[in-house]
Amino acid sequence: MKLDSKIPSGPLGQKWDKHKFDLKLVNPANKRKFEVIVVGSGLAGGSAAATLAELGYSVKSFCYQDSPRRAHSIAAQGGINAAKNYQNDGDSVHRLFYDTIKGGDFRARESNVHRLAQVSVNIIDQCVAQGVPFAREYGGLLDNRSFGGAQVSRTFYARGQTGQQLMLGAYSALSRQIGLGTVKMYPRTEMLDLVVVDGHAKGIVVRDLVTGEISSHAADAVVLATGGYGAVFYLSTNAVGCNVTGTFRAFKKGAAFANPCYTQIHPTCIPVSGDHQSKLTLMSESLRNDGRVWVPKRKEDSSKSPDSIAEADRDYILERKYPSFGNLAPRDISSRAAKEACDEGRGVGPGGFGVYLDFNDAIKRVSEAKIRERYGNLFDMYERITGENAYQQPMRIYPAVHYTMGGLWVDYNLMSNLPGLFVVGEANFSDHGANRLGASALMQGLADGYFILPYTIGHYFASSKQARPKSDHPEFRKVEEEVNARTKRMLAIKGKKAPRAFHRELGKLMWENCGMARSKESLELNLKRIPELREEFWNNVNVSGESGDLNQTLEHAGRVADFLEFGELLCLDALTREESCGGHFRVEHQEEGECKRDDENFAHVAAWEHQGEGKAPLRHTEPLVYDEVRMSTRSYK
Amino acid sequence: MEKGMNLTLIVWRQKDAKSTGSFATYDARDVNPDMSFLEMLDVVNDDLIKRGQEAIAFDSDCREGICGTCSCVINGIAHGGQKATTACQLHMRKFRDGDTITIEPWRAKAFPVVKDLVVDRSAFDRIIQAGGFVSVRTGGTPDANAIRVSKEDSDLAMDAAQCIGCGACVAACKNASAMLFVSAKVSHLGLLPQGQPERDRRVLNMVRQMDVEGFGACTVTGSCEAVCPKEITLDNIARMNRDYAVATAQGK
Numbered sequence: 001m002k003l004d005s006k007i008p009s010g011p012l013g014q015k016w017d018k019h020k021f022d023l024k025l026v027n028p029a030n031k032r033k034f035e036v037i038v039v040g041s042g043l044a045g046g047s048a049a050a051t052l053a054e055l056g057y058s059v060k061s062f063c064y065q066d067s068p069r070r071a072h073s074i075a076a077q078g079g080i081n082a083a084k085n086y087q088n089d090g091d092s093v094h095r096l097f098y099d100t101i102k103g104g105d106f107r108a109r110e111s112n113v114h115r116l117a118q119v120s121v122n123i124i125d126q127c128v129a130q131g132v133p134f135a136r137e138y139g140g141l142l143d144n145r146s147f148g149g150a151q152v153s154r155t156f157y158a159r160g161q162t163g164q165q166l167m168l169g170a171y172s173a174l175s176r177q178i179g180l181g182t183v184k185m186y187p188r189t190e191m192l193d194l195v196v197v198d199g200h201a202k203g204i205v206v207r208d209l210v211t212g213e214i215s216s217h218a219a220d221a222v223v224l225a226t227g228g229y230g231a232v233f234y235l236s237t238n239a240v241g242c243n244v245t246g247t248f249r250a251f252k253k254g255a256a257f258a259n260p261c262y263t264q265i266h267p268t269c270i271p272v273s274g275d276h277q278s279k280l281t282l283m284s285e286s287l288r289n290d291g292r293v294w295v296p297k298r299k300e301d302s303s304k305s306p307d308s309i310a311e312a313d314r315d316y317i318l319e320r321k322y323p324s325f326g327n328l329a330p331r332d333i334s335s336r337a338a339k340e341a342c343d344e345g346r347g348v349g350p351g352g353f354g355v356y357l358d359f360n361d362a363i364k365r366v367s368e369a370k371i372r373e374r375y376g377n378l379f380d381m382y383e384r385i386t387g388e389n390a391y392q393q394p395m396r397i398y399p400a401v402h403y404t405m406g407g408l409w410v411d412y413n414l415m416s417n418l419p420g421l422f423v424v425g426e427a428n429f430s431d432h433g434a435n436r437l438g439a440s441a442l443m444q445g446l447a448d449g450y451f452i453l454p455y456t457i458g459h460y461f462a463s464s465k466q467a468r469p470k471s472d473h474p475e476f477r478k479v480e481e482e483v484n485a486r487t488k489r490m491l492a493i494k495g496k497k498a499p500r501a502f503h504r505e506l507g508k509l510m511w512e513n514c515g516m517a518r519s520k521e522s523l524e525l526n527l528k529r530i531p532e533l534r535e536e537f538w539n540n541v542n543v544s545g546e547s548g549d550l551n552q553t554l555e556h557a558g559r560v561a562d563f564l565e566f567g568e569l570l571c572l573d574a575l576t577r578e579e580s581c582g583g584h585f586r587v588e589h590q591e592e593g594e595c596k597r598d599d600e601n602f603a604h605v606a607a608w609e610h611q612g613e614g615k616a617p618l619r620h621t622e623p624l625v626y627d628e629v630r631m632s633t634r635s636y637k
Numbered sequence: 638m639e640k641g642m643n644l645t646l647i648v649w650r651q652k653d654a655k656s657t658g659s660f661a662t663y664d665a666r667d668v669n670p671d672m673s674f675l676e677m678l679d680v681v682n683d684d685l686i687k688r689g690q691e692a693i694a695f696d697s698d699c700r701e702g703i704c705g706t707c708s709c710v711i712n713g714i715a716h717g718g719q720k721a722t723t724a725c726q727l728h729m730r731k732f733r734d735g736d737t738i739t740i741e742p743w744r745a746k747a748f749p750v751v752k753d754l755v756v757d758r759s760a761f762d763r764i765i766q767a768g769g770f771v772s773v774r775t776g777g778t779p780d781a782n783a784i785r786v787s788k789e790d791s792d793l794a795m796d797a798a799q800c801i802g803c804g805a806c807v808a809a810c811k812n813a814s815a816m817l818f819v820s821a822k823v824s825h826l827g828l829l830p831q832g833q834p835e836r837d838r839r840v841l842n843m844v845r846q847m848d849v850e851g852f853g854a855c856t857v858t859g860s861c862e863a864v865c866p867k868e869i870t871l872d873n874i875a876r877m878n879r880d881y882a883v884a885t886a887q888g889k
Contacts (some may be wrong), residue, residue, distance in 0.1 A: 051775040066696060067762050069802055070704040086782060122776070129778035131771045131831045133795040140785030158795060164703055165798060172770035179766035187759065210751055239698040273671040278679055279700045381702065384719075384726045385673075450775045498686040500679065545691040549653055550752040553682075553692050 044425025076163025104433020234507020434582025
């Protein structure tokens with residue numbers, strides 16, 4: 001397998017402009033002859049489908065939800081970064097670039113990250129023009145806040161619902177195109193496999209979730225915008241429908257999967273309350289602007305009520321350990337600090353897996369009304385879930401799986417090693433390295449969809465000249481048969497356990513052995529246990545109902561089956577990466593509890609190639625070269 | 638360990654859009670008060686699945702009250718009656734041991750039942766497609782701070798823009814009117830300078846599509862506002878009616 005990143009030559013700041021000029025164009029009159037399939041309708045997929053249609057391409061958009069407005073981008077709360085420097089506090093494209101590279105622990109490509117910082121400014125212009133109601137100052141200009149490890153205020157936000165408002169902006173652009181007939185929308189339709197013809201990705205096989213019908217769709221290119229794989233941990237902040245099927249099926253058809261071990265654990269989620277739980281809920285990181293994280297200094301105090309613990313007996317863990325960033329330290333670092341405190345027995349709440357996020361000082365400083373204005377909806381949400389009032393007592397929070405930096409390998413054009421297969425948003429691996437900064441996911445999704453893919457996909461059409469097959473091509477028939485056989489097999493098992501039981505069990509293995517801290521032993525244990533669990537699944541799962549109508553049990557079973565294979569790949573990647581970086585923390589590689597990178601041996605992207613059923617995947621590497629920045633040890637002290 | 642609650646569920650089961658549905662009764666045993674309502678249904682479903690019976694189909698996705706997917710009428714009230722709360726955020730501590738709970742799908746001509754508690758809300762998407770947008774293409778937009786918007790207008794627009802499109806307003810209305818949903822989008826864009834060039838045609842096109850889809854008329858009973866998980870207010874309907882009247886008077 002050849003991994004050619006196709007990074008343009010020339011000075012970093014000029015690469016993207018030069019590349020845009022070098023990209024071949026498709027004649028405007030010819031664009032409608034090219035059909036593009038976009039799978040997923042979140043920020044990346046929705047913005048890509050709308051923009052491609054505006055340019056004149058014929059677009060088909062697929063989502064498993066009942067409407068493209070519901071993709072999980074909608075749940076992002078805090079904000080979106082852009083190097084606008086509206087606050088005159090010294091921000092610049094270069095600073096956003098540098099912060100993102102450093103935040104990613106020097107495991108992302110310089111060229112991609114710089115481009116992301118460049119186009120960030122266009123995103124805000126675009127969204128405002130669509131009518132996204134970002135927060136404003138009294139003078140009518142846009143407001144900003146600092147967020148998640150940044151020392152400048154570059155985050156734009158819409159109350160605690162930024163993801164929702166950006167999502168509705170992209171959805172409105174997409175809806176306009178659907179109304180104009182340039183995008184054909186397929187809601188409640190799930191991609192079950194990728195179809196590759198003559199080495200090029202040329203279509204997908206899908207299941208109509210209402211009728212159960214399996215059908216094929218051919219195209220000139222396929223864009224996967226299917227999101228991340230956080231739900232491999234079962235409990236995560238992802239929606240319950242989020243899955244790895246799109247990207248994992250592409251992996252099995254030859255696309256390289258890069259850095260699956262880079263998973264982000266978000267520090268501020270509501271702690272687990274019991275075994276029945278189906279998901280974890282994030283409390284926006286923006287809360288850390290005003291909330292202070294603490295635990296009791298003494299173990300004995302951890303079961304006392306928080307107001308009975310004197311100031312002198314409290315340990316403000318982040319302020320103590322990272323004085324210059326304090327409560328705004330990056331996500332991976334804050335999460336580990338919470339885990340460390342709980343492992344020492346100083347955790348609070350039922351089960352001892354929680355730390356306090358306290359607003360008492362902020363309420364005294366700026367008033368309860370002001371805090372309500374800033375975070376009211378989050379406090380309400382917290383009360384609905386826990387039954388507790390966080391204006392009167394500190395919130396309890398604990399880290400949870402939130403985002404996955406790994407994904408399908410893509411080159412500078414966002415095309416995978418399979419020609420014709422493009423991957424955008426969280427589904428690709430490209431911009432966040434080993435750790436993502438807060439408010440950067442929305443930025444990346446929209447950068448890919450509005451401002452990068454629409455340019456680069458044209459180059460593929462203009463240069464590859466690979467004809468679009470018909471959807472009755474034998475390869476489509478073959479893949480349809482495989483999909484049907486798999487469904488039949490699952491329905492025939494009639495075992496004793498519901499699919500959720502397997503999902504929950506897999507999630508526990510992943511969280512305990514491949515979560516915030518990973519070791520050789522824990523990963524090897526998973527590499528033994530996951531295949532056993534998979535074996536049990538294929539012998540003992542019960543998928544009730546039929547294949548010919550709406551069957552959510554069958555949908556879930558298919559996704560769990562893929563997670564049961566993918567989890568193994570993730571652990572294998574984590575085992576092979578013998579260093580700690582960003583969200584990947586190997587207990588063998590640390591220095592005073594902090595990540596210890598090994599730049600000599602691991603300053604590369606690891607991209608895995610499927611070798612066939614039952615065979616170990618092959619690990620390829622793409623070296624990471626830093627011309628502009630000096631690789632340093634991240635320090636937030 | 639305190640013992641969980643025991644509940645009786647009376648659930649609407651309907652094979653598909655063409656079949657006739659009916660209520661079926663299920664026991665929910667040992668329900669933990671910290672469970673969400675949908676997690677309680679998960680547990681009931683897993684038990685059905687283990688016994689080889691078909692699970693109760695219901696829609697949900699984010700389970701944190703923002704995606705607008707979940708949609709059931711609980712004890713006669715869309716989303717179950719907790720103020721500003723979707724069904725996924727309703728927690729079992731709001732119920733009592735021994736309760737009987739009736740669970741139904743949204744019921745409206747424009748929202749046909751797909752299966753059990755799942756309905757087809759694509760009518761909402763078609764209303765947005767008819768005009769719920771600002772017609773700008775990607776690129777070529779002015780600097781974001783070149784468009785100044787007063788904080789008051791921006792906040793009001795945000796209040797309206799919060800609508801999650803769940804359809805509870807339609808389910809609660811005796812006429813199955815979609816006025817609250819449509820007016821939220823008309824208000825959001827109508828309050829902002831970006832929305833002005835298309836203000837008239839937007840309201841006319843969206844209202845036309847709303848009527849085509851078969852939603853009923855608004856008689857301002859306010860039941861929509863009462864169940865709305867995002868607290869979208871009736872003011873929006875007043876704004877839409879004014880915009881509609883102005884656009885019509887201008888003969889557009």
